[in-house]
Amino acid sequence: MSARPMQAQDKLAFLLSLVPFLIEHDGVSVTDAAARFGVTPEEMRTAVRLIAISGVPGESRQYGPDDLFDIDWDEFEEDDRISITHHVAIDDSPRFSSREAAALIAGLQYLSSLPENADRAALASLTAKLASGSTGGPAAVAVSADGGDARVAPLREALLARRRVSFDYRSAQGDRERRLVDPLRIDSENQSWYLRGWDHSRGAVRIFRLDRMSALTVTDEDSSTVAADVQLSDALFETSPDNLTIRVELPESALTLLGEYLPDGTRTAPGSSADLVIATLRVGHFHGLKRLIALLSGVATVLDPPEARAAVADWAQRGLDQYTHTASSTDAASSDAASSSSADK
Template sequence: MAERRSPAFQATDKLAFLLSLVPYLMDHDRVTVAEAAAHFGVSEAQIRDAVNLIGLSGVPGDTAAYLHGDLFEVDYDALDRGEIVVMNFVAIDDSPRFSAREAAALIAGLQYLSALPENADRATLAELMAKLSRGASDEPTRVAVEQSASDETVALIRSAMDERLRIDFDYVNAEGEQRRRTVEPLRVESVDATWYLRGWDTDREAPRTFRIDRMSSVARSTAPVTHRPDEVPLSDSLFQGSGDDLVVTIEVAKSALPLLADYVPEGAAATEVEGRVRTSVRVSHYSGLKRLLAGMSGVATVVEPEAARNAVAEWAAAGAAQYRD
C-alpha cells in the first residue's frame, strides 16, 4: 500500500521545505531518515524524495555545464541504509558571512541572554551560537559572560514564584538602613542593567519594589503566598508612589524630561522657563533624590523646597571634597 504524503509537499510549500532541509543537513553531518522525518513532521518517503532532488541540484559552471563539484553530492549508499550524508554543498560558501569579530559579539550577547532566567529555551540559544561559530568567515574569539550575584538571586526568586512561596531577605534601602523583609514575589523586571523585584510586602501590607542588588541572604520561605500576581494591581511604571512621598520642584532640560517620567506625578504642571521645563517629581526621601540627580548633572536643578536643595548641595560638596583629599 502506498504511503500517504502529507500536505507539507504541496507544490507551493516544496521550495520552502527544501530551503529549510539544506541548512538542517549542514548542521547534522550524519542524520537518519527517521530523525529528519520526525524533525519536519513529514513521512520518511518524502524525506527520501527531497534528498534525491537535492542530489540533482546545483549551480552550473562557466561553461553552463554541470561538472564535478557543481552538484550537491549525496552518499546514496548511506541513504539506502537509512542515513542522510551530504558530502558536497554547492554555493553555500558564496553567501556573505559574519566576520570573526561580528560573530564573537553576537555570541557574547547570546551567552548573556541564555543566563537570564526568563530564557528557558537555552538549547535553542546554544544551537544558534554553534551556527554563528561555524558560519563565520574565521574562528570567532572565545568569549564568556560571567554570571553575577543578581543572576543567582533572580533564579531563586523565580523558583519561589513557581512554587508559590514567600521569600525572606535582608534589604538595604537608599538611606543605608538594613532590615529583614518578607515578600510575596509577584514580578521580576529589569531596567537597563538593574533587576527589580515587585512583590507584596507582608509588613506594610502593600506592593513594593526592591532593587535586587541591594538584597542579601535571600531564602525561600516555607510559608505560601496569599496574593496571586493577577490579584494585585501593578502599574506599568516600575516606581509606585505613596502618600508619604516628598514632592520636589525641579527644572530640567526638555530633552531629559522623559528620563523622569516615572517620578513625575500624574497631572503635574509643566511650564517652560528659559528653555527648561519646570515640573515636580515624587521621591520617597531625599537620599533617593540625590541618587536620581546623580546621573543628570548639568541638565536638572532642584528649585524647592529648601531642604531638598540643601540635601543635594551638601551631597555634591561631600563628593567634591573626596577628590580634593
C-alpha cells in the same frame, strides 16, 4: 505519516531547513531524516530529488555542473541514504566577524545566568553555532554568573524552586517594611540588580532593588504567583499616567541620558539658548527626580512645577549644609588644637 498535506510556504520552510540538516548529517538514512522533519519517507525522497535539481545560475545566467546541488545517487537509490556531494550558495551567506560572534556569545552567557533561562539547551546550541559560524575563531569571553550581589544567588534559587521570600526593604523615601514576595524575575540595569515579584502586602507586582534588601529569607512556602500568571514588560521601568510630570531644560545631546524617564513620543521645545531644549519627564515621586538630577548635575535644570524645583533645591541645600557643618567642625577643631599648642608653649 505527515499530519496534513504541506502548503507552499510549509514546503519552502521545509526545504530551507532540510539543506543545512543534510549537510550537517552526512549519510543520514531517509527514514531518520523523515522522522526528524515529521514527513513520510516518500515525501523525504521527493524533497531530496528536488534539491538535486536546484541551484544558483552562474554569471551567464545558465546552470552549469557546478551551479546545482548533487547527491550520491548510488547510495540514495540502493541504500536509501542521503549524502550531499556538492552544494552551492551555502558558504556565500553573510557570516559574523569574530568580534561580533564574541559579543553575541557574551550576551548569551549573560542570558544563561538568569534564572528564567537556566539549563536552556537552545542557548547552548546557539552559542556553539555562533562559535563555529564566524569568519574567524571568536575571542574567548566569559561572563560570570555571579551577579556581584550576595542576594542574587538565594533569590535565583527561590525563583527556580518557586519559593516565597521575605526581607526587610528600605524604600526610596527611607521607610523600612518587612515584605513577603513571590519572585518572578531578576533583572540588572546600570550595575544595579532588581527583583520583580508579586508583593503580597500590595497585591501587585513590585520592583525591589537588591541593595535595599536586608535579612533576606527563602521561606518553605510555595509561590502562589509565577511569571506565567502576570504580564511582565521587557522594560524594567515604565512611565504611567499617574506619574508626576516634570519639565527640565538641558542640552539636546544629553537627552539620551534621561533614558526611560522620557515617555514614548516625547517632543522637545526650544530652550533659553540655541543649544538647549525643554523636555517633559515622568517620575514616580520627587525622590526619584532628585536622584536623576544628581546624576545630571550641571547638565539639567528643573523648570516646573514649583514643587519639583523646591524639592530639588531643598535637597541640594541640605547636602551643602552637611559640607558647611563638616568644614565648620574641622575649623573649630583646628582652632582648638592651635590654642592648645600655644598654651603648651
